[in-house]
Amino acid sequence: VAAREEWGSRLGFILAAVGSAVGLGNIWRFPYVAYDNGGGAFFLPYLVALLSAGIPLLVLEYSLGHRLRGSAPLSFRRLDRRAEWLGWWQVAISFVISSYYAVIIAWAAAYTWFSVGQQWGEDPDGFLFGSYLQVVEAGELGGLVAGVALPLALIWLVVLGVLWRGVARGIELANRILIPLLVTMFLLLVVRAVTLPGSAIGLEALFRPDFTEILNGRVWVAAYGQIFFSLSIAFAIMITYASYLPRDSDLTNNAFIAGFSNSSFELLAGIGVFSAVGFMAVTQGIAVEEVATEGIGLAFIAFPQIISTLPGLNTLFGVLFFGSLVLAGLSSLISVVQTYVAALQEKFGLSRSRAVLFGGGASALISLLYATRGGINFLDLADYFINNFGIVLAGLAEVVLVAWVFRRLGLFQQHANTLSDLPLGRWWLLSLAVVTPLVLGSMTIDNLWTTLTEGYGDYPIPFLTSGWLVAAGALVVGVLISARRAWSGEHVDLVIIDEEEQQR
Amino acid sequence: MSGAAVTMMLVGMVLIWGSLAASVWWAVRLHRRR
Numbered sequence: 360v361a362a363r364e365e366w367g368s369r370l371g372f373i374l375a376a377v378g379s380a381v382g383l384g385n386i387w388r389f390p391y392v393a394y395d396n397g398g399g400a401f402f403l404p405y406l407v408a409l410l411s412a413g414i415p416l417l418v419l420e421y422s423l424g425h426r427l428r429g430s431a432p433l434s435f436r437r438l439d440r441r442a443e444w445l446g447w448w449q450v451a452i453s454f455v456i457s458s459y460y461a462v463i464i465a466w467a468a469a470y471t472w473f474s475v476g477q478q479w480g481e482d483p484d485g486f487l488f489g490s491y492l493q494v495v496e497a498g499e500l501g502g503l504v505a506g507v508a509l510p511l512a513l514i515w516l517v518v519l520g521v522l523w524r525g526v527a528r529g530i531e532l533a534n535r536i537l538i539p540l541l542v543t544m545f546l547l548l549v550v551r552a553v554t555l556p557g558s559a560i561g562l563e564a565l566f567r568p569d570f571t572e573i574l575n576g577r578v579w580v581a582a583y584g585q586i587f588f589s590l591s592i593a594f595a596i597m598i599t600y601a602s603y604l605p606r607d608s609d610l611t612n613n614a615f616i617a618g619f620s621n622s623s624f625e626l627l628a629g630i631g632v633f634s635a636v637g638f639m640a641v642t643q644g645i646a647v648e649e650v651a652t653e654g655i656g657l658a659f660i661a662f663p664q665i666i667s668t669l670p671g672l673n674t675l676f677g678v679l680f681f682g683s684l685v686l687a688g689l690s691s692l693i694s695v696v697q698t699y700v701a702a703l704q705e706k707f708g709l710s711r712s713r714a715v716l717f718g719g720g721a722s723a724l725i726s727l728l729y730a731t732r733g734g735i736n737f738l739d740l741a742d743y744f745i746n747n748f749g750i751v752l753a754g755l756a757e758v759v760l761v762a763w764v765f766r767r768l769g770l771f772q773q774h775a776n777t778l779s780d781l782p783l784g785r786w787w788l789l790s791l792a793v794v795t796p797l798v799l800g801s802m803t804i805d806n807l808w809t810t811l812t813e814g815y816g817d818y819p820i821p822f823l824t825s826g827w828l829v830a831a832g833a834l835v836v837g838v839l840i841s842a843r844r845a846w847s848g849e850h851v852d853l854v855i856i857d858e859e860e861q862q863r
Numbered sequence: 864m865s866g867a868a869v870t871m872m873l874v875g876m877v878l879i880w881g882s883l884a885a886s887v888w889w890a891v892r893l894h895r896r897r
Contacts, residue, residue: 369890399871406878559864566868566875612890619883626879630872780893 363428364526366603371531373616376600378534378690379591380621381541383463383658386687389585389625390632391653394565396581397572404573404582409618412798413586415790416754417614418783419761420592422771424601425610425778429849430701431595432841434602436851439765445756446702448837449595452749453698455833456594458722459738460695461518462729463655464688465511466491467681470659474666474677483663487655493732497740498822501732508730515723518692522700522715526603530697534690541686542624548679549627552634555669561637564647565629580805583798588746589621591691593754595698602701611779632657639665655735658684696722706840708847736818737825743815744826747806749833755799762792 366372393401427434432446469491473479479486488494495501521533552558572578591597601610633651639661640647652661658681666677696719703714729738762768768788776782814823864872 399868399875402871402875402878562872563864563868566872567865568867568871609890612886615886616883616890619879619886622879623883626875780889 364603365605367527367531369608369613371527371535372600372604372608373613373620374534374538375530375690375694376591376597376613376617377620377624378538379596379600379694380589380617380691381538381624382589382591382687382691383460383684384589385621385625386628386632386684387654387657389589390565390629391651391657392581392585393629394633394651396578397569397575398564399566399568400570400572401578401582404579405585405622408579408582408586408798409622411786411790412583412795413590413592414614414618415787416587416592416758416795417590417597417618418611418775418787419758419768419771419791420597421601421604421610421614422775423761424598425604425608426771426774428602429598430602430705431598431698432702433705433846433849433851434598436841436846438761438767442760442765444838444841445753445760446595446598446837447840448756448834449593449598449753450699450702451833451836451840452594452745452753453596453695454718454722455741455745455749455829457692457695457699458725459729459741460688460692461514461723461726462507462511462734462738464514464685464692465507465730466659467684467688468510468514469506470663471678471681471685473663474681475674477663477667477673477677479663479667481667483660483667486663487659488735492735494735495732497733497736497818498825499733500728503727503731504734507734508727511723511726511730514689514692515719515726517689518696519715519719519723521693522696522719523712525711530693533693537686537690541683541690544679544686545624545627545631545683548676548683549631549634551672551676551679552631552638555634555638557638557641558634559637560641561633561635561647562630564637564651565633580798580802584802587754587799588750589625590618591694593750593757594695595702596694599698599701600694607778609779610775611781611783615781635665636661639668642668705849706843706846736822739816740818740822740826741829744830745833747810748803748827748830751799751802751806752834755796755803758791758795758799762788762796768792 366375393405423434423438427437429437430446431449432443435446436443491506493501493504521529523529524532553562587593636647636650640650643650650661662680663677666673666680669676699718700711700714703709703718704711709717728734761771768791772783772787814820815826
């Protein structure tokens with residue numbers, strides 16, 4: 360077996376890990392979640408969640424990948440023969456995510472172009488759902504939308520081209536370009552946003568603390584949810600990326616840098632987005648609460664309105680905003696696809712180029728479903744179900760299996776401590792064995808209850824069923840692939856764990 | 864902006880950006896090994 364690929368430098372790994380974590384959610388989800396959950400008071404639950412779940416999980420996944428030196432399925436297989444399915448489940452979740460995430464980046468790429476001369480006109484809402492996406496009823500396909508399919512092809516070409524070149528020459532090099540460019544562009548955007556009239560009103564709405572909310576359980580769930588979804592944990596990425604770290608790497612310090620970089624960008628995004636929202640509220644003479652929103656509505660409806668209303672340099676501001684979405688999305692998508700490229704290579708003994716072609720190619724083909732006129736409905740459904748009944752459950756399974764079933768937390772604590780300056784103490788064990796399972800468990804019960812009693816997004820039951828099928832399908836595919844015992848590309852019997860135990 | 868909002872914005876900046884700066888400083892200046 361050839362020597363495992365490695366990152367060219369520590370900075371390269373950190374940039375790639377940050378590139379993975381910083382994605383669309385940092386820009387279009389965090390600001391609204393903070394605003395909606397106590398404003399400035401949200402920092403308390405948010406930071407507690409980061410330190411008691413986010414960073415501990417990052418350290419665990421770094422240690423898993425680094426100690427067991429494999430993609431998620433191989434790492435879990437080496438942890439215990441009975442755990443391989445979990446790795447494939449996480450990889451299958453990544454596969455689903457990559458297929459629709461690429462489409463959102465394609466929209467952002469198209470909107471970067473639409474920003475030139477504000478081609479969405481006077482009615483960005485009508486433009487998005489009418490002229491651009493030509494949306495049809497939920498469950499219908501309605502033919503491919505060329506304006507989506509063309510940028511989508513370009514996005515896949517870039518991502519698969521990067522992965523084709525490998526870890527150091529592809530992923531690392533791409534992130535060395537993407538991340539500094541993203542930070543520069545986004546900083547320019549934020550500077551322009553905070554100097555707009557009305558920005559103080561937006562910032563007031565975002566940061567005005569409502570300390571009574573700290574006693575509200577919903578706020579704590581929102582904080583843990585934001586941290587969990589934002590850090591790219593529990594769907595195979597960080598395990599895969601850490602498996603390419605050199606032997607001598609400070610895992611704990613790396614986790615702190617990656618975790619706080621992600622939060623730093625989120626805070627910056629909050630300032631930029633709410634400054635712009637304040638500007639829009641003032642120019643239209645309405646309250647911030649009527650403008651504040653998140654997700655697709657924020658990026659593709661509110662922001663075009665804001666861009667059109669600016670006193671000058673409208674095109675530049677638009678290109679900076681949508682360009683930032685594209686860059687943030689690309690560096691995340693690269694990491695998502697790499698999870699199954701690595702897993703396919705190791706399990707089936709494929710060359711990197713073949714794994715990229717088959718794995719990435721399959722996801723690119725499936726992504727065409729979301730590039731149809733009915734695509735946005737499928738995308739919304741897949742995103743909801745794979746997040747709430749894929750990632751959360753896979754994260755829960757990960758901590759429960761490692762901490763309680765195989766009882767290996769101590770091993771990974773020892774591994775990280777041998778390599779890192781800052782020793783992980785009892786807080787780390789407590790975070791992963793108690794706090795994280797409780798939080799993810801209660802999120803699952805809450806999600807199940809809400810979805811079963813209220814459904815989701817006014818969709819009809821037959822259409823909702825396909826959402827359940829997507830979530831269940833990822834698990835089934837994971838279990839089925841792990842039923843094939845053989846590994847053609849890597850020696851699984853590298854009994855790394857037992858070696859260490861014998862030394863004790 | 865109200866005093867409370869400004870204070871919370873500054874607290875957030877100091878805690879989050881400060882922690883990032885401290886983590887990077889720790890990596891660059893204090894590390895025993897890579």
